Amino acid sequence: MHVRRMIRGTIVHCTAAGLSILEDAVIGAEASGKIAFVGSVQEYEKFCKETAFSADEELRLTRGQFVMPGLIDCHTHAPQYVFTGTGSDLPLLDWLNKYTFPTEARFADLSFAREAYKKNVGRLVRHGTTTACYFGSIHEDGTAVLVETVAAAGQRALVGKVCMDRHAPPYYIETTADSLQSTRSFIEHVRGLKNPLIQPIITPRFVPTCTSALMAGLGQMAAELDVHIQSHLSENKAEIEWVRELHPEAGSYSDVYDAHGLLTPKTIMAHCIHLSESEAALLRTRGTAVIHCPNSNFSICSGVMDIRRAQEQGLTVGLGTDVSGGCSPSMLDAIRQAITASKVIAIQRGSAPLTLGEALTLATLGGAKALGMHDQLGNFEPGKQFDALIVDGTRADSPFSLFPSDSLEDIVSKFIFLGDDRNVVSVFVANRLIHSH
Numbered sequence: 001m002h003v004r005r006m007i008r009g010t011i012v013h014c015t016a017a018g019l020s021i022l023e024d025a026v027i028g029a030e031a032s033g034k035i036a037f038v039g040s041v042q043e044y045e046k047f048c049k050e051t052a053f054s055a056d057e058e059l060r061l062t063r064g065q066f067v068m069p070g071l072i073d074c075h076t077h078a079p080q081y082v083f084t085g086t087g088s089d090l091p092l093l094d095w096l097n098k099y100t101f102p103t104e105a106r107f108a109d110l111s112f113a114r115e116a117y118k119k120n121v122g123r124l125v126r127h128g129t130t131t132a133c134y135f136g137s138i139h140e141d142g143t144a145v146l147v148e149t150v151a152a153a154g155q156r157a158l159v160g161k162v163c164m165d166r167h168a169p170p171y172y173i174e175t176t177a178d179s180l181q182s183t184r185s186f187i188e189h190v191r192g193l194k195n196p197l198i199q200p201i202i203t204p205r206f207v208p209t210c211t212s213a214l215m216a217g218l219g220q221m222a223a224e225l226d227v228h229i230q231s232h233l234s235e236n237k238a239e240i241e242w243v244r245e246l247h248p249e250a251g252s253y254s255d256v257y258d259a260h261g262l263l264t265p266k267t268i269m270a271h272c273i274h275l276s277e278s279e280a281a282l283l284r285t286r287g288t289a290v291i292h293c294p295n296s297n298f299s300i301c302s303g304v305m306d307i308r309r310a311q312e313q314g315l316t317v318g319l320g321t322d323v324s325g326g327c328s329p330s331m332l333d334a335i336r337q338a339i340t341a342s343k344v345i346a347i348q349r350g351s352a353p354l355t356l357g358e359a360l361t362l363a364t365l366g367g368a369k370a371l372g373m374h375d376q377l378g379n380f381e382p383g384k385q386f387d388a389l390i391v392d393g394t395r396a397d398s399p400f401s402l403f404p405s406d407s408l409e410d411i412v413s414k415f416i417f418l419g420d421d422r423n424v425v426s427v428f429v430a431n432r433l434i435h436s437h
Contacts (some may be wrong), residue, residue, distance in 0.1 A: 009061025012068040013379040019357030029386035033430030064394035070130025070387035071331035072367030075270040075320025081120035084324040092236040105172040107137040117149040130387040131156040140182040154434035160203030206232040219261025235271035254279040273303040280313040289316040289370035294337035296325030318370030319362040390426035
């Protein structure tokens, strides 16, 4: 149900100035889903008098509770949720062949897809992921089931049908023509639903599994239809060497994508651990964002991304779980792992690790910027969508304890480092309550 909503209590979000924690403040949201007001109680009372804003529902938070923006997972593989928490014994290329391709092939079975996707999307929502950027499988109908599942859950998402026409097992591969045709058909299907929360995204798996003809066709389609693009880039050193062998004409892995029209301001590239300076400059020039996936990078031993370097290079960086390379579907885990990765680099190079506020920014406003949606999402600026979580650190089953001496920042920090879905008591997307417990 869409209502005018007012929440009073501690408000936590990230702005260009950093982490902001507002004590005994008010946020008001319109029935349309937009944030109408953020500020002090006194300012809210004045706002109501001047604008005739009146809340249909009011919620007052107590100490230990706060409202924060929904988390944005910029890179996750929905079919791989089935084997999350297993299969971390192999490096990327072997891992794909032993675990990923056989599992994703099962999503030709729509009843299996429906069961698996319901569990996956539900888990993400319970963990506070209000926006997700999903890889599906190569199956158009199966990926349409993912769209249907996301819509039923009320989550915001970009969803892509995976494209791959080479170097894949015979039971899990497309022809170039079929891949292009089904991608166009999938885009038309998603847009035909006219669901403002769900967008299609063109999804070449990565260069080794996509011929030049397929990549060029997808680049042309993205330009023609003005669609987002997602893929993988410079995740693993063996992968990079393979790309060099497949495309000796290219100066770098990034150059291959660029030559086929796949680096655009609406493109996000996962991992980007081993980028050269020239590749980083190319991505910056094209406006392409990179998605940091630290859990996966550790789990399958791909490397450690130097996020400070990426930021200094002027790259836009979002954060992803990369299930199932990453062994957790929780963006809280991604935040923690990003901080740990930055500390590994700090130990090696003497750079400053990420602060709590910087890491939380990656999972909210940073993700929104990476997806080109920062005018709508990422924090609580009036006019943006009210995608939000209510966090409760006082629950009896909370995985962390609070004490009278804890400051508001302490409470937020304990949730980020120790909390889980038990603390996420309400989830809103566009001011619609989609989960509570």
